[in-house]
Amino acid sequence: MKGAYIEIARKTLLEGLAFRVNTLIGILDTVILIAVNVAIWKAVYASTGTLQTVSLEDTITNTLFAIGISQAFWMDEYSIAHKIRTGAITNDILRPMHFGGMILAADIGRAGYRLLVEFLPAFAICALLFGLSAPASALALPLFVLSMAMSFLVLHSIGLIMSYISFWYFNIFSFVTIKNAAVLVLSGAYIPYWFMPDWMMAFVRASPFQAIYSAPMSIWLGHVNGSSVLYGLAKQALWIVALQLCAQALWVLGRRKLAVNGG
Amino acid sequence: MAILELTEACKTYRIVQRQDGISGALKNLFVPRYRDIQAVKRISFAIEAGEMVGFIGPNGAGKSTTIKLLTGVLVPTSGRVQVLGLSPFKDRKRYVGRIGVVFGQRTQLWWDLPVSDTFDLLRKIYGVPPQTYRRNLELFDDILGLADFRHQLARQLSLGQRMRADIAAALLHDPELVFLDEPTIGLDIVAKDKIRGFMQHINAERGVTMLLTSHDMQDMERTCQRVIVIDKGALLYDGSVSGLASLSGSRRSLIVDFNVHTRCEPISGTELIQENALRARFSFDRGSMQVHELVSQVAKKYDIADMTIEEPSIESVVKTIFSAQQARL
Numbered sequence: 001m002k003g004a005y006i007e008i009a010r011k012t013l014l015e016g017l018a019f020r021v022n023t024l025i026g027i028l029d030t031v032i033l034i035a036v037n038v039a040i041w042k043a044v045y046a047s048t049g050t051l052q053t054v055s056l057e058d059t060i061t062n063t064l065f066a067i068g069i070s071q072a073f074w075m076d077e078y079s080i081a082h083k084i085r086t087g088a089i090t091n092d093i094l095r096p097m098h099f100g101g102m103i104l105a106a107d108i109g110r111a112g113y114r115l116l117v118e119f120l121p122a123f124a125i126c127a128l129l130f131g132l133s134a135p136a137s138a139l140a141l142p143l144f145v146l147s148m149a150m151s152f153l154v155l156h157s158i159g160l161i162m163s164y165i166s167f168w169y170f171n172i173f174s175f176v177t178i179k180n181a182a183v184l185v186l187s188g189a190y191i192p193y194w195f196m197p198d199w200m201m202a203f204v205r206a207s208p209f210q211a212i213y214s215a216p217m218s219i220w221l222g223h224v225n226g227s228s229v230l231y232g233l234a235k236q237a238l239w240i241v242a243l244q245l246c247a248q249a250l251w252v253l254g255r256r257k258l259a260v261n262g263g
Numbered sequence: 264m265a266i267l268e269l270t271e272a273c274k275t276y277r278i279v280q281r282q283d284g285i286s287g288a289l290k291n292l293f294v295p296r297y298r299d300i301q302a303v304k305r306i307s308f309a310i311e312a313g314e315m316v317g318f319i320g321p322n323g324a325g326k327s328t329t330i331k332l333l334t335g336v337l338v339p340t341s342g343r344v345q346v347l348g349l350s351p352f353k354d355r356k357r358y359v360g361r362i363g364v365v366f367g368q369r370t371q372l373w374w375d376l377p378v379s380d381t382f383d384l385l386r387k388i389y390g391v392p393p394q395t396y397r398r399n400l401e402l403f404d405d406i407l408g409l410a411d412f413r414h415q416l417a418r419q420l421s422l423g424q425r426m427r428a429d430i431a432a433a434l435l436h437d438p439e440l441v442f443l444d445e446p447t448i449g450l451d452i453v454a455k456d457k458i459r460g461f462m463q464h465i466n467a468e469r470g471v472t473m474l475l476t477s478h479d480m481q482d483m484e485r486t487c488q489r490v491i492v493i494d495k496g497a498l499l500y501d502g503s504v505s506g507l508a509s510l511s512g513s514r515r516s517l518i519v520d521f522n523v524h525t526r527c528e529p530i531s532g533t534e535l536i537q538e539n540a541l542r543a544r545f546s547f548d549r550g551s552m553q554v555h556e557l558v559s560q561v562a563k564k565y566d567i568a569d570m571t572i573e574e575p576s577i578e579s580v581v582k583t584i585f586s587a588q589q590a591r592l
Contacts, residue, residue: 003387004384004387004388007383007384007387008384011373011376011380011384015375087369088369090331090336090366090369091369091371093335093336093355093359094334094335094336094359094364094371095359095388096356096357096359096360096388096389097356097388098356255338255352256338258336258337259276259278259337260327260331260336260337
């Protein structure tokens, strides 16, 4: 049984590797996106001088990681929505498996391949071009990886919730678009939190968006220390649990709503 | 002991009633109107272990919906569904590991993978022991001829191959109970025969309980001992195949194709219901008219290219049963 989830993750990963041109375009896409954002931050720093509390190097590091990884952590809500709409979800329901678990396995496989073959090369190129701050301490590196893994789980859980909306609404495009925009703006990838006004931060702190890229980045950059690192990790874990419970509730309710006509 | 029990099961779909035109669409946006569709109306039946039961009815009769209630895909609006001592919808994960399901119109194979990869994944999902897996693969190769195309991508298979692979996929884990929804749809005679033979083999040799829906009366006559007929969501008939045949009446049609343009004369005991230059259709009663007598009479008189005896279709059988029931009321 457990083997089946691993097998799904493996198959998704291998599927991604099969498309070479896609991979090359993916790398190029990520490099360009990072380069444009780095250029913007350089211009901002040049015009505001030394007023900033966080160095240009740290801001560039944030851009490299958060934007680079956000390209890899892209969830595929539409394919689940399509399954629900067309009734193809019947096949998944007929397997003795947890549906959310199957989606998680597939998401891990997809993110795994994008991290390996798209993010890593793009990151290496950008690090050589623009430089990078070292992790704040030796311990910061493993904690950063752990926190980034939890960021992935937060995004996966939000994605599940979005997909399940299609049990009620035919078209989830607007929901997903709003969610994606909110993640881009509020997760700390495109606008690091040190540039955000206080009123916005008050909202962000109470939202799951803070548990996405800002949590691991503040560990790498040493913006949090000691017990506040643990506090940040605990908050991420809590968001994962809360969002998963919400997704599970939607799944249970949605399945009662499901109508599969014909065939 | 019944392993499958459906008690007063109902399924109602609620759909949005669309209104025509722009004003209708706008009205819909603010005050949507709903309409309830009763796909299944208080259906009850039970199936014993080891039975092979045919489930028939015209399009839209509620066959697929009933199968989906029995497989746990849908939840009944009211009534009770109990299979293998479980509630298919509530105990889904435990339940679906013990059944096999084939939807003829929707493949369960992974589209971009070779069939063998799908089998391998299914082996892991259901935790099939290695010996069972090998034994089953050998059986499928033997009877279904899977070896020829096991390493092809699912999307490159012909319909007949795909259906055989789908049936094999549903049986890999030795399910106790198998649901087949239109397993012979769109297939030619040879492929149909292969699949019918396989279903009979699995039912007889392994005692696997089977419920199959079909449009094809011959599917039922060749494979099932018992049939259940539904129409418009309600149960019309539950009994033996021969009982259904007698209910469906004894009128048959003989279709004759001529080599040359021919004008037919009436034959006693038959009714000429359709005639054009190259084809004639006689309706006769199988009880009072021997088929071979009729055939030899026609063959003696005319220059014949081909002759076919037409069996009643599911639709006409259902119509006959339905009107017989109305008359009784």
